[in-house]
Amino acid sequence: MLKLDLPASAAPGAQRSPAVRRLLLLAAGTGALVLCAAMSLALGTRPIPLPTVLDALLGDGHGGDADVVTGLRVPRTLIGLVVGGALGVAGAVAQGVTRNPLASPVTLGINAGAGFAVVTAIFTLGLDRPIEYLWFAFAGAAAAAVAAFAMSRRGGDLDPVRLALSGTVLTVVLTSWTSALMLASHRTLDEARFWLAGSIGGRNLEVLTPVLPFVALGLLASFAISPALNTLALGDETAQSLGVPVSRIRLTGTVAVVLLAGCAVAVAGPVAFIGLAAPHLVRPLLGGDHRWLVPGCLIAGPVLLLAADVLGRVAARPSEIEVGIVTAFLGAPLLAVLARKVAR
Template identity: 80%
Template structure:
């Protein structure tokens, strides 16, 4: 199944290079990638669509793995960087930085996105403690409350300053359009570190699913696993938000799409999400380009439109 997923990802990467405000023949795409053509549509492929596709793969992988780790650490199937409030915290911190310091480039957002994601993750975790144990229901409710509060604060800052509104509104929609590789480069070390941390704790997440007491009886250091797993989610989600803005539902959907195919073992689930996340994001990005030609819809809007019904279905299934 992983091989099939890789093939599907390659297909959508090719579509991402070929489709846009106008279609480019695959032969031109191949020549542009091979370096045998350097004008016209070939320049569009190498200058705009290749960086966009690479960034889409990186951000999709970060969000997919972050969602799987968040669900494993919290034992909550509805957990994701969005539902835990991490995306909202990172977004508020970035908009506050734009309002206060006049930032204008996504490359400047990274430290503020990381700080906002970290503070929100700690706050959500603190709100979820019940008798010394993690309560998944309280965690989801706490994340929802934080998301509502931080989103309202973000809107207030944007309404208070036209300059902040102009700078932040496109970024807040969640988009990989117009992004260049120099935007991805500063966050790449954090993204890689987050992936390494996630895969390091993946075997222990299987034991954590049995409950804290059972995991401790098996010799799993529950507190340390939660700290490392939470750090992985913050690094991955913060990196993604810094580059592309708050892209919703990739982290929630990817694990639920992978589990029926690969099972609940996190040693397989995480590699599956590493593929499914970019696949979902590129598919949404391509769809946003095709349905609104000659314009396009930001990928964050497409994922939100498709992800809201998914969240309702998953919530109903979990309630049952």
């Protein structure tokens, strides 16, 4: 019998092995997400045994521990899942649209724009509930995104370096204006300072109801353009020559980032670095293909957010540290390392 020595790439199943490996990694990430969710339900200022948590979830638990699980920690965990997923995917799409590895809702000024708009609404309209912040967060996020993209244009093309600088300038300016508004009014300071720190605690599921359709729309748009983002990475001219509508893809991606980041900021405040860190955590594992990167960030974002939230609760017992402070503390060195790496 004649035996042919086929190259590895032509061997049966060889083309499927990378996909299988990625699927296994996504499954492992899903397991890590389940573990983080369980930790979020069980750990806090007062640890609760997992059997008690399970009984509370099934409706069989009674007493104070069951009330803490169902009344406080379940909403907190679900909010963390939604906010973390939104920020993770927003970061992946922002980096793909701008071709800038430092792009995220924070570095593009989107979080700062949403925060400034919400604080302005608190100062002028007297808002006092996170559920009222949604439209102002959207407006601020959209205005900041438009301003950053407008300032980064060079000869009609998007300059990734100028975009990062524009986002940084916007963040500094808007943060300064936000601080000025808070200092001008004690009521605004009292209402906004906890929200601006970034937290998923102290909120009920009511805050998720108005944002879920917008989060779903942002995720749908992100998944829809993920194949085109791979081509966009080759440059605008190359992508256009391959038939990719660059302007439409970039507009769709920007709208998706604004929707996702605006919803996340409206619910939890401007939580930093989740959108920046998630793609850089996923990319070495799943590669740069956005068809895998986007779902990977949908898992990695909540993992990072819930892990940071649990750390903030455990590290400061019997008090707690807001998750936005924890992510900022851990994310600042990451930004410095990435900036140094990109500069080389």
